[in-house]
Amino acid sequence: MNPPSAPTNYARHAHIDALRGIAVFGILLVNVFSFIWGFNSLRYGVLPVDASLFDILSVAFVAFFAEQKFYPIFAFLFGASFVLIARSAKEKLGRWSDAEQLYRRRMKWLLACGVVHGVLIWFGDILTVYAIAGFWVLSGLANAKLRRVRKHLYVWLGIFAALLLLNVFFGTQLFSSDDLIAQSKNEAYAVEAARTTYTYGGYLSIAVQRVRDYISVTTQSVFILPHIAVLFLLGLISVRRGWLTQPWRHTIFWRRVRLAGFAIGIPFNLIWATLILAEAIDPLHPSPYSYIAYAWLPVGGSCLAAAYVACLMLAGSGTQRWLADWMAPVGRMALSNYLMQSLLCSVLIQGFGFGLGASWSPAGWMLIAFAIMLLQLLLSRWWLSTHTQGPLEALSRRYINRKQTAA
Template sequence: MAAPSSTRSARIDALRGLAVFGILLINVWGFVYGYTALRYGVIDASATSADRLAVFFAAAFAEQKFYPIFAFLFGAGFSLQMRSLAEKSGMDDARAIYLRRLKWLLVVGLLHGTLLWFGDILAAYALTGFWLLRHAGESWPELRRSLRLAVIVNVGVLLLTAIIMATIATMADYGAETADEALLANDIYTHGRWMEVTKARIGDFGMNIGGFWLFVPRIALLFLLGVTAVQLGWLTHPERHRALWRRILLVGAFIALPLNVWWGYEALGWALEPETSSRLVHMASFLLELAGPALAAAYVALFMLAGERVMNVLAAWLAPVGRMALTNYLVQSVACGLLLQAYGLGLGAVLSRAQLMLVVAGIVLAQVALSRWWLSGHDQGPVEALWRRYTYRR
């Protein structure tokens, strides 16, 4: 079967490109400090202001902000693709085609998590996508019922998370044990032999998968919100919904932003003195579960409210990255592994946290240039082309 043609939105592609880079800004720490509660490692008291600022900036303005955008856009893309497929082939064939797409994504995600990056998100997206496929073609009343159910489930998960964090806050040795885990992980990933790094990565990927039961409900809700945004025109016709996007931006600026800044301050303090972690750290971490996605929504609102002149400039640089987001996401893992971990150059053992941000900046600039160059001669990224070929195979 031939793949249906599609009309892409440069605004949405640019937003997706921003999300790809925002995800890198958080993922890069895991290549150096492993899968621990201390995402940014243990910071020496003599750390420079630049190193402290790097941790604060990542925690306050990137952590829990960009995967929600990516998941939201995944749901939007699902809605647009299913609409196009259904118009061309009927809903039954559309479901069969998209099911192949999800199976391919699941395999790539499992390989990615095992071989490159323990924090892989693709497998979770694919598994949640199998559930989302059941909601293909739902009318707005049906979708609204699904949204209500997803909200109820997420409230339950949040309550459970609050109980878990409250319990952790009472554990006297939690900070010291977490610091020891972070130091050990850092040593393995930046100094260990290939087999040691591989063993640690597979173990951490297993822990990542083990946490899916807490994570997948949120992805499901974000997927449904993406579908809703397409059905109601929030994304496809943002000029008609400027009042909505302004309200979202105001909530982000006056409520979510201060809470995220607080988390940045607490995350930095925790990394500096992990043994003396306070209840405030865990409270800020819990509130981040809500404040992070809320600030992410404000980022989306900024893109939806941006004027055409500003949007054209942003799209020129970010839209090519978003058009081949999967390729760029996977290449980031290859680059971070080769540059930072022990089986590659092992730079994670010698770079400061501020210098780690320079690595991120270098990858960002390289991917902008390479994405623009590649798409000047191709319709899509190389991994996307393989994905498309498998999805629409005869």
């Protein structure tokens, strides 16, 4: 018999699917800007002098609410899904070694999807990094003792902390740098050149820029690997301890997470949004504090992300039912929806398609993002009313099962 506040019989943990769906939508809010501005330090580009209040609020809203909040949630759930998938595979196949082999095939599929996505559709692909990190960080931990998992977590936390301190050190050097203005001019020039290519260029010129940016993103992802590893391992532990799979048994824990997450996350991200908005308004005179804030954004963003997760874990039964009905289908088709978002954004925003990135402002780009969300809400629910999986998820299962049968 379920506890009074426990969700009723969702074999797939509908609240986890719902959280994944929310993360997919939140990631879109940030990603939509890069379809216009490319891969540059000026993540939100340059606001024109005649920018409307809605344009200004769009940049501030995304910087405060979404940037580096939903990608940590997605990485956290990636680690959690690793345990859930491995357990399911163990029940079907009978041995943990077979479950690990199946997991490796899933990572190969994910890596292939990431490379195709990054080269042909959108440079900012995260699947490539997740697949590589999954091979490196999670392999061998499906049935490991919690003590071993914690040791791995502490090692990656140490590496992550060391990188943070290094970033702060190099960031403080900018206070006395005579080249800061010159560097800002170069960055402004680069971001405008990327915008011209992405919003006015043909498919070939965009493809060249995309591949160049994809190589840069993938190469520099080595610096975010420790952060991803920490999030993967926290997700793994959260399932092993039942925090994520049985949140109704851990309400005190989640209340503490919510309190700490909001207490740290809200002030930090208000400062971050203020700095990033000032940078978008006047990119030639950025505050050196923005470099330090960016170095600590993985911490400040993850704190607010943890508060978001806690709010969902503590949501009432009515909210949970709504999320299970509407957001869980989006999360069950997370891969299909993630790649569909990229395809729609590239066609709608970039020069080889409708080119709305050139003619619309940031407020209009937000409308595009929310329109895609609405479409995917409806489409995901309709698709799963007649199918058990999303289209790419079904292809993934077919690939894995074929390899398994051949083995």
